[in-house]
Amino acid sequence: MANEAEETIRKLATHKGVVGVIVVNGEGIPIKTTLDNHVSVQYAGLMSALVDKAKSVVRDLDPTNDLTFLRIRSKKSEVMVAPDKDFILIVVQNPVD
Amino acid sequence: MEPGFTYVYFNKRKNFGRQPMFSEVPVTLIDSIHPDKSEQNLYCLRNPVNHETQTSNNCSNHYVNTKITTYCDQGVEHVEGGWPKDVSLNDEEATFRYRRRTEREEMYCNAIMNTYSQFEHYIQQNNAINMYNMYFKEIDSQHPVEKYSIRTGKVSTDKDKRPVASICWTCEDDSKLVAAYCNKKYPITGDVNKNFECFVWDIEYPKEPYEYFKPPSACWQIVCSPSFPKVIFGGLQDGRVSIFDIREQNEPVVLSPMHLAHRDPVSTLQFMHSRLNTEFFSGSSDGKCMWWDIRNMSQPTDELIMSVRYPSIDKASLADSEGVSALQFDRSFPTKFLCGTDTGLVINVNRKGKSHAEIMSAVLNAHIGPVRAVHRSPCSAKIFITCGDWTTNVWSDDVRTAPIICGKAQRNQISDVIWAPHRVSGYMSVSIDGRFRYWDLLRKHHEPVLAVKISKYPLSKVIMNENNHLIAVGDMNGTLKLIRLSENLVWSEEKDKSLMMQCFERETRREHILETRVKEIRLKQKAEEEAEFELVDEDIIIRNAEIDYLRTITEEKQKCDTFTDRSGDRSHKMPAR
Numbered sequence: 074m075a076n077e078a079e080e081t082i083r084k085l086a087t088h089k090g091v092v093g094v095i096v097v098n099g100e101g102i103p104i105k106t107t108l109d110n111h112v113s114v115q116y117a118g119l120m121s122a123l124v125d126k127a128k129s130v131v132r133d134l135d136p137t138n139d140l141t142f143l144r145i146r147s148k149k150s151e152v153m154v155a156p157d158k159d160f161i162l163i164v165v166q167n168p169v170d
Numbered sequence: 171m172e173p174g175f176t177y178v179y180f181n182k183r184k185n186f187g188r189q190p191m192f193s194e195v196p197v198t199l200i201d202s203i204h205p206d207k208s209e210q211n212l213y214c215l216r217n218p219v220n221h222e223t224q225t226s227n228n229c230s231n232h233y234v235n236t237k238i239t240t241y242c243d244q245g246v247e248h249v250e251g252g253w254p255k256d257v258s259l260n261d262e263e264a265t266f267r268y269r270r271r272t273e274r275e276e277m278y279c280n281a282i283m284n285t286y287s288q289f290e291h292y293i294q295q296n297n298a299i300n301m302y303n304m305y306f307k308e309i310d311s312q313h314p315v316e317k318y319s320i321r322t323g324k325v326s327t328d329k330d331k332r333p334v335a336s337i338c339w340t341c342e343d344d345s346k347l348v349a350a351y352c353n354k355k356y357p358i359t360g361d362v363n364k365n366f367e368c369f370v371w372d373i374e375y376p377k378e379p380y381e382y383f384k385p386p387s388a389c390w391q392i393v394c395s396p397s398f399p400k401v402i403f404g405g406l407q408d409g410r411v412s413i414f415d416i417r418e419q420n421e422p423v424v425l426s427p428m429h430l431a432h433r434d435p436v437s438t439l440q441f442m443h444s445r446l447n448t449e450f451f452s453g454s455s456d457g458k459c460m461w462w463d464i465r466n467m468s469q470p471t472d473e474l475i476m477s478v479r480y481p482s483i484d485k486a487s488l489a490d491s492e493g494v495s496a497l498q499f500d501r502s503f504p505t506k507f508l509c510g511t512d513t514g515l516v517i518n519v520n521r522k523g524k525s526h527a528e529i530m531s532a533v534l535n536a537h538i539g540p541v542r543a544v545h546r547s548p549c550s551a552k553i554f555i556t557c558g559d560w561t562t563n564v565w566s567d568d569v570r571t572a573p574i575i576c577g578k579a580q581r582n583q584i585s586d587v588i589w590a591p592h593r594v595s596g597y598m599s600v601s602i603d604g605r606f607r608y609w610d611l612l613r614k615h616h617e618p619v620l621a622v623k624i625s626k627y628p629l630s631k632v633i634m635n636e637n638n639h640l641i642a643v644g645d646m647n648g649t650l651k652l653i654r655l656s657e658n659l660v661w662s663e664e665k666d667k668s669l670m671m672q673c674f675e676r677e678t679r680r681e682h683i684l685e686t687r688v689k690e691i692r693l694k695q696k697a698e699e700e701a702e703f704e705l706v707d708e709d710i711i712i713r714n715a716e717i718d719y720l721r722t723i724t725e726e727k728q729k730c731d732t733f734t735d736r737s738g739d740r741s742h743k744m745p746a747r
Contacts, residue, residue: 078279081286088293096282100252104272142288146302153292157281164289169297 082107085164092150095163097121104160116152120163124156186230316658318608318620323640323652326376330365334644336392339635340370342399346380347371347642349650350404352388354435368392368404370416373640373652383420385412393439397447405436411452411462424467432456440497440507451499455512457491459519474529476509476517492517498544502551506531510541516556518567532570536563543586549594549667553674557587562599564611566678571685574677578616585629591636594662594670600643602628608659612669620659624651 086094086107093108097117106113128140143154146168155162253265272278295301328334332351339345350368366388369379383402389412391405402414404422409432412422432454442449442461449471451461457477460470477491493512500507509517514537523529537558547553552567553574560580563573582603590596595612596619604625607618627647634641639660641653 074276074279075274078273078282081282085286085289085293088290089297091293096278098252098272098278102252102269104269104278142292144292151296153289155285155288157285159277160281162282162285162289164293166293166296168300 088166090166090169092165092167094165097161097163099159108165116163116165117161120152120154120161124154124161128156316656318659319656320606320608320620320622320659321654321656322622322624323654324373324376325652326369326371326379326650328369328648331648332365333646334630334648334650335388335390337631337633337642337644337650338392338394338402339633339642340394340399340402341396343637345373345635345638345640346399347373347650348392348394348402349644350389350392351648352390352407354390370402371650376650381416383414383416383422385414385422386410386425388435390435390437391439391452393441393450395447396441396443403439403441403450405439405452405454407435409433409436409454409456411436411439411460411467413464413467424464426462426467427469430469432458432460434493437493437495438497440499442499442504443501444504451497451507453494453497453509455493455495457493459494459497459509472521474519474521476511476519476530493540495540496542496544496556498546498554500546500551508544508546508554510536510544510556510558512540514538514541514558516541516544516565532567534565534570534573536565536573537561542584543588545587545589547589548591549670550674555587555589555597557584557599559583562587562597562609564674564677566674566681569678569681569685571688572681574674574681575611586632588632588634590660591634592639592661593659594666595673596659596662598632598634598641600624600629600632604629604645606632606641606643606653608655611673612666624653625649 082094082096082105085091093106093112095103095108095113095116096105097120098104101117101121103110103113103117108116124140124143127143131138131140140156143156145152145154149167151166151168153164153166254268256264326347326349328349328351330351333353334349335352335354336350338348340348348368348370352366366386367382367384368389370381370383372380385404385406386408387410388407389404390407393403395401395403400416402416404412404414406412408428410428411426411431413424414420415423432452434454434456436452436454438453440451440453441447442451448464449461450464451459451472453459453476457475459474459476461472463471475491476494492515494509495512496510498508498510505521507519507521509519511517514535516534516536517530518532518534520529520531523531536556539559541556541558543555543557545555547555547564553564554567555562555564556573557563560583562577562584564575564577566574580601582601582605584599584601587597587599590598590608593610596608596610599607599609599618601607604623604627606622606624606629608620610619613619624643625645625647627645627649629643629645631644632641639655641655643651643653645651
């Protein structure tokens with residue numbers, strides 16, 4: 074089970090354009106990451122807050138609805154965030170032009 | 171107040187309003203005050219007494235002071251948070267171990283497995299295409315392609331169901347349709363036309379004619395004055411030309427005199443656009459064209475006999491003239507006009523010619539039967555279209571031998587054709603099978619762009635209003651129908667004009683080349699004929715040469731004989747010959 078998870082993360086990281094993969098737990102600690110520590114910590118802290126806010130937005134608008142995925146497109150890269158029950162997965166990708 | 175009169179007692183707030191619990195105590199005398207009469211005199215009885223009452227809750231006024239809470243602004247420095255208490259932040263091994271532990275958890279694995287597919291999808295999507303980009307923003311949006319279509323509008327019918335002889339639009343902004351009805355058949359047994367009334371229809375209200383006017387005999391041709399909307403010119407069956415002014419009366423205001431009029435019904439009228447707009451001319455099947463001035467209708471200003479095939483005495487007479495069936499006048503050539511005849515010729519007439527031959531400057535063999543309509547193209551003045559028998563042909567002024575564009579022969583006879591005034595390459599034709607056809611010379615050459623059945627009866631006339639783009643079509647049953655074209659049929663597209671000019675030029679050049687080639691071939695044939703005469707001469711030369719030859723031989727022989735005679739009997743004597 075754990076090996077599978079390990080494999081999956083490795084596969085994600087080897088996709089074309091992917092800069093890094095971070096798995097953050099409910100308390101904001103980056104559990105698994107392919108980037109440096111301080112960058113991961115930054116992402117973890119900032120993303121957790123944003124995901125919470127986004128989740129609350131979706132649920133405020135429609136209580137039966139829920140946040141499934143969050144994509145932030147910037148000039149230089151794209152950050153994709155998938156919230157799960159206890160964890161948050163973050164993937165940073167550079168767009169192909 | 172004196173302090174003796176107050177009684178102070180303390181009570182807890184929660185005990186306010188409670189039922190007093192009385193307890194029995196023995197009677198004790200607390201104080202006794204005797205009434206003082208002198209004091210009593212200071213007071214008097216008051217009657218009435220004013221006293222306010224209020225039924226409400228009794229509240230007590232009370233001040234409260236809450237405890238003061240102090241606020242202070244404070245920043246928080248976030249380092250790395252969330253670590254459980256036992257794991258220190260800086261202890262790498264501890265954090266590592268903690269991480270490893272969470273990685274082993276089931277929830278962690280589930281989380282990753284569940285979200286992996288989404289991630290893969292989006293990553294691949296991003297790799298495939300930059301979907302947040304605005305694509306094709308430099309390219310202009312294309313014009314939407316409109317389908318060709320027509321809509322038939324309101325229908326005005328004649329009560330007596332007489333065939334429509336001629337239609338015209340008035341020149342005002344709110345154009346009305348003027349229609350003349352008559353049967354153009356030859357009156358063999360009696361007069362075919364009983365009712366001579368002609369109507370002016372308002373296109374908004376087709377049930378009843380807007381106005382009507384009554385000529386003295388059946389009206390064959392109608393033309394509206396380009397300057398006065400109420401003035402109408404009519405050509406009548408008895409050969410006269412009449413002017414109607416609808417404002418005044420229903421009868422004609424002016425009639426041309428009978429003795430100077432045409433001898434046959436007036437088949438065509440055409441207005442001449444001059445500075446004063448006072449001239450018009452008429453043609454009839456008796457072969458004459460007459461020019462009239464509206465100010466003085468007592469006699470025609472000019473006459474012209476349309477005869478092309480006449481014995482070369484250079485004087486034309488009505489005996490061999492061609493009946494005129496269509497006329498066309500264009501502003502760009504003020505001294506020329508086109509005339510179509512009953513015999514199928516189109517004559518380009520130059521009024522300023524000196525001799526009759528010069529006047530009939532060009533004669534073209536257009537059709538097998540009468541030429542029903544001749545119109546110059548609005549885009550190029552040199553090009554004109556004719557229709558007759560079963561075809562429509564496009565001609566150019568430069569080429570005299572053949573039409574530059576030959577129309578394909580249709581199944582039914584074509585009764586009228588007009589150019590689309592704003593669309594350079596379009597023209598419309600109506601035929602006796604009741605169909606209205608719109609042709610476009612640039613788009614489809616061999617068949618019409620649009621062919622719609624308008625009426626069960628043969629259609630006789632078509633005319634288009636330049637201002638409101640409506641087409642009026644008249645048929646043999648007295649019905650006038652209005653047709654509206656879709657926008658793309660009314661107006662030409664950008665490059666149409668240049669393409670059309672090129673097309674015409676190309677066709678003209680082709681005809682030119684064919685003409686010159688035909689001429690060349692003819693010249694060659696003539697040269698060959700002359701060469702045959704020379705062959706005959708050669709025979710004589712040969713005979714002469716033979717005779718000479720024989721003569722010289724006999725001479726030589728004689729010389730030989732005399733020589734042998736002198737030389738003696740060397741040889742056997744030959745008998746003298």
